[in-house]
Amino acid sequence: MANSIFNEYKNKLPKKIIEDIEKELPKNISSSKLKIILEKVYQEYLNSRVEPGESIGIISAESIGEPGTQMTLNTFHFAGVAEMNVTVGLPRIIEILDGRKLIKTPLMEIYLTKPYSDGTDIKKIAQSIKQTTFKDFIEEISVEITEGIIKIKLDEEKSKGTDVTEKRLNQVLERVLKGYSIKKQEDTLIIKSKSKNENLGEIYRLKEKIKDVYVSGVKKITQVLPVKRNDEFIIITAGTNLKEVLKLDFVDKTRTITNDVFEIYDVLGVEAARETIINEVYKVIENQGLNVDIRHIMLVADTMTFSGKVNGITRYGVISEKASILARASFETPIKHLINASLVGETDNLKSVIENVMLNQPVPVGTGLPDLVTKIK
């Protein structure tokens, strides 16, 4: 009975409003009263919608910009955790909205599947994700100039607790060192060139190269940190590599995220990127104790992903997509735009706001939007 009345409004009202009404409704309500309630809510909903022609872009810009002036410029530290910086505040907002490809502090939140999410082997798992290079496993590396050899002293302590064995280290070395022989003397490895005329500069270069040889873990993940959040263990990492992390089998592939919008775009698509923009911007604003309606941020995110790619709010991004030359010229580098436009003979249809402001004409906003149309029969 009540359901059929609700169904009538399913297409008229947002799902959330209907759910809210259903929750608050007294148990034995008569269907006529329910109908009155729904009709009233529907009228109220229509009244609260944005009217066609409202300049929502400017309203959003002001609503984000004004509290934005209150934001701090500092980066702060992860509470109680050694050496983990996170970009927050205004720099982070700028970074996201500009659509920067390289962000200052890439970060991942890796969720785990059971039983690892309860904390089983959490340290070991975290360590296995972290990228290690050869220098993480050695005590000393030195060059003997007189003999033209490199001596490496391995440190067994450092490889304890990881699944990197000495054999694995040897394999890694052999792959990199072609044309060199590797000998073992007690706990030191001796690397010597097979050819007679080795040159010293090359050996020094080789030494640096050996230090940075990739050994284990996920590339680009430089730090790992297991933390407990809402009764489960997750791993926060510095550096992101979503694609590779999602291949690991102890990772919860449905919830693991990164704060790098472009990485999300590459792996999960535009819609996920849009969602990330909203989440990341909102996180910053909330963090700073500011209050901005999320719909303003949604509008920005929608604009940034309109073209199917992620465009920053810059002259290379969103602005370059504008149809009007004058609108593009009014943003930044006007001469460049005007010259390019006149070179190819572009036309401006004067359909949007800013170009009409420039030409002192009615602006297609609000009451300036509708036109008179004559129907000729």
Added chain:
Amino acid sequence: MKKEFDLTSHVLVPKHILMNKKEVEELLEKYKITLNELPRISLKDPVVAKLNASLDDVVKIIRSSSTSGESEFYRRVVK
């Protein structure tokens, strides 16, 4: 890898549905717009790649939204 990761199961990825010709026409009529005015999505987008879509198809996206519960969005498939 043994098991291919299903990206549509990820929390950030909303439901994408390929629309048929009739639905597209109804949509354009409802909002009185042309196909060109719709927001776009790349054919190479990982989610679209799974849908077996072709150029100028329209994808209906059902987002879960914190303000309205659920909201529909449409994107035209472009290169």
